[in-house]
Amino acid sequence: MDELMKLAQLDSPLWYRSLDGSGESLNLDEYTKTFPPCIGVKPNHFVTEATRATGTVIINSLALMEALMDVNQWTEMFPWNIGRASTLDVISSGMAGNRNGALQVMQAEFQVLSPMVPVRQVKFIRYCKQHGQDMWAVVDVSVDAIFHGIRGNTNLNCRRLPSGCIVQNMPNGCSKVTWVEHTEYDENVIHNLYQPLLRSGLAFGAQKWVANLQRQCELFATIRSSMASSGDNSALSANNKSIVMLAQRMTRSFCTGVCATVHKWEVVQSSDNTKLMMRKSMGNPGEPPRVIMSATTTVWMPVLPHHLLEFLQNEKMRSHWDVLSQDGPMQQMLQIPKGQDPGNSICLLSTSAPASSANQSSVLILQDTCTDTSGSLIVHAAVETTSMNIVVNSGDSSSIAILPSGFAIVPDCYSDSNRSENGNEGHRGGGRSGSLLTVGFQILVNNLPAAKLTMESVDTVKSLIARTLQGIKSGLQCS
Numbered sequence: 001m002d003e004l005m006k007l008a009q010l011d012s013p014l015w016y017r018s019l020d021g022s023g024e025s026l027n028l029d030e031y032t033k034t035f036p037p038c039i040g041v042k043p044n045h046f047v048t049e050a051t052r053a054t055g056t057v058i059i060n061s062l063a064l065m066e067a068l069m070d071v072n073q074w075t076e077m078f079p080w081n082i083g084r085a086s087t088l089d090v091i092s093s094g095m096a097g098n099r100n101g102a103l104q105v106m107q108a109e110f111q112v113l114s115p116m117v118p119v120r121q122v123k124f125i126r127y128c129k130q131h132g133q134d135m136w137a138v139v140d141v142s143v144d145a146i147f148h149g150i151r152g153n154t155n156l157n158c159r160r161l162p163s164g165c166i167v168q169n170m171p172n173g174c175s176k177v178t179w180v181e182h183t184e185y186d187e188n189v190i191h192n193l194y195q196p197l198l199r200s201g202l203a204f205g206a207q208k209w210v211a212n213l214q215r216q217c218e219l220f221a222t223i224r225s226s227m228a229s230s231g232d233n234s235a236l237s238a239n240n241k242s243i244v245m246l247a248q249r250m251t252r253s254f255c256t257g258v259c260a261t262v263h264k265w266e267v268v269q270s271s272d273n274t275k276l277m278m279r280k281s282m283g284n285p286g287e288p289p290r291v292i293m294s295a296t297t298t299v300w301m302p303v304l305p306h307h308l309l310e311f312l313q314n315e316k317m318r319s320h321w322d323v324l325s326q327d328g329p330m331q332q333m334l335q336i337p338k339g340q341d342p343g344n345s346i347c348l349l350s351t352s353a354p355a356s357s358a359n360q361s362s363v364l365i366l367q368d369t370c371t372d373t374s375g376s377l378i379v380h381a382a383v384e385t386t387s388m389n390i391v392v393n394s395g396d397s398s399s400i401a402i403l404p405s406g407f408a409i410v411p412d413c414y415s416d417s418n419r420s421e422n423g424n425e426g427h428r429g430g431g432r433s434g435s436l437l438t439v440g441f442q443i444l445v446n447n448l449p450a451a452k453l454t455m456e457s458v459d460t461v462k463s464l465i466a467r468t469l470q471g472i473k474s475g476l477q478c479s
Helices: 002-007 028-034 061-069 071-077 144-151 192-200 206-228 233-259 305-313 315-320 385-392 416-422 455-476
Strands: 015-017 024-026 046-057 082-092 103-110 120-130 135-142 158-160 163-169 175-186 266-270 274-280 291-301 331-337 345-350 363-372 375-384 405-411 435-446
Touching: 002 135, 002 163, 002 175, 028 046, 046 206, 061 071, 061 120, 061 135, 061 163, 061 175, 071 082, 071 206, 082 233, 120 144, 120 158, 135 158, 175 206, 192 405, 192 435, 206 233, 206 363, 233 291, 233 331, 233 345, 233 363, 233 375, 233 385, 233 405, 233 435, 274 455, 291 455, 305 315, 305 363, 305 375, 305 405, 305 435, 305 455, 315 455, 363 385, 375 385, 435 455
Parallel strands: none
Antiparallel strands: 015 024, 024 046, 046 175, 082 103, 103 120, 120 135, 135 163, 158 175, 163 175, 266 274, 274 291, 291 435, 331 345, 345 363, 363 375, 375 405, 405 435
16 A cells, blocks of 8 residues: 555656656656565566556545445446456455445456457455545555465466555545556567557556546446436436446446456357357346357557547448448437547437348347547447337336447557558557457357357358458448
C-alpha cells in the first residue's frame, strides 16, 4: 500500500509523460532506486509494463470500493478486461460497516479481445484502506509464487507488482481516480502485431482501466437517472433497463467467447491469427442446449480506428458484411444512449430478410456499441421478435437464448515509419496509422449437446469469417 501511495503522487520523478499525453510510464531506474523488490527478482525473459492514468468518474468512493472488493461487481464493471474471477479467501471483510481494512485473496483472468494475446491468469491479494475522510485506496500484488510453492502451479506468464487505484471524493458526487498498473510478463508469448499495443498501456495498462471505468460508470449513472424519472417516461425507462441488461449479457458473452474464458472451451483449430473453439452448452440460462462454436480472428486494417467504427455502425454499409442485410438495409427501431458519447449506445434493428420457411420466426438484431480512448467494441445478436417483445415490455430477459457476434477495434500503436509503406495519411494519436480488428462469431453447429463437430461445420464457420472480412475490406476499399 505504501508503494502504491508513493507511485500515485503527482509530479513524481518516477513517471514519464507519454508522447500523446494519454498517460504516464514508469521510470524504471528511479523505481529501482526507490523501492526494494516486492515479490522477488524479475525473471530474465520477462519485460516490465508500468503505467499511470488519472480521470474523473461518475461514482462516489464508497460505491467504487464496494465494486472493487466484490468479485461479481468487479467483473460486471470490467467485462472487457476480466474473464473468470473469484475470491479464494477473505482474510478481513473490513470494519465499521465499510471496506476499510478489507483483505482478500483473489484470482482472475485478465484478457485482451484477440486470439493473439494469451489470457493472463493471476492470483493476488487485494487490500482496501481509507486514507482520511474522502480518500480510499485499493492495491493488488501477486501471490502466485506462494501458490506455486504450495500447490505446484506452473507456466506463469505474468505477475502483478503493487497496482491499484487511489480514489478521492469530489463535491459533485464524482470521484478523482488515479490508477497504477505495474506488471511483468513474458513478451515472447505475445504476437508481434500486439506488442506495440501492450507497450502503449492500451491493452492492460492504467489508461484502459480508467477509460473503461469512466464509460461503465457513465452507463450506470444513465440507468439510475432514467429509473429515477417519473411520469410518462417511467415506463419507457423500465423498458430500456431490460434491454440494457440483455445487451450487457450479450457483450459479456462475446468477450468470454473471444478469449475462451468463463466456460470450458475445447480448441478445434488454432493458427497464427485465428482460433476455432467449441463447447457444449447443457442448458445454461440464456443458452440453448447445443454445441456452440466460437470462431475468432484478428487482422491488421489500414484504416484509423474511428473510421472503422463508423463504417461498422453504419446501417447503410452493413450489407457489405452482414448476410442478414443483403436483402435490404436494416432499419433502426430503437436507440438507447449510454452516455454523452454518441458512439456508446444500444440499438434495435429490423431486417428486410424474409424467413426461409413458414416455421422460422422473424428476428430482430440487438446491437451494443462501446467506445473509449482504448478502443471500440460492436456486438450484435439475432433475437426472435417474440422474445424481444417480452424484453421491450419490461419482461425478464435472463432466459432468452442469445449467441453474440461482433468486432473489437484497437489502434495498432505503430509509428508512422513502421507503416510508411502503406501511404496512410491523417494519422493521429502518436502516429497511429491503422487498426487491429478482431472478428468473433458464436454459432450453433448441432442441436445435440453430445454430438461431435464435423469438418463441414468447421469449413462453414471459416468461410463465414473470410466472407465477413472480405466484405469489410471491399466496403472500405482497402486490401
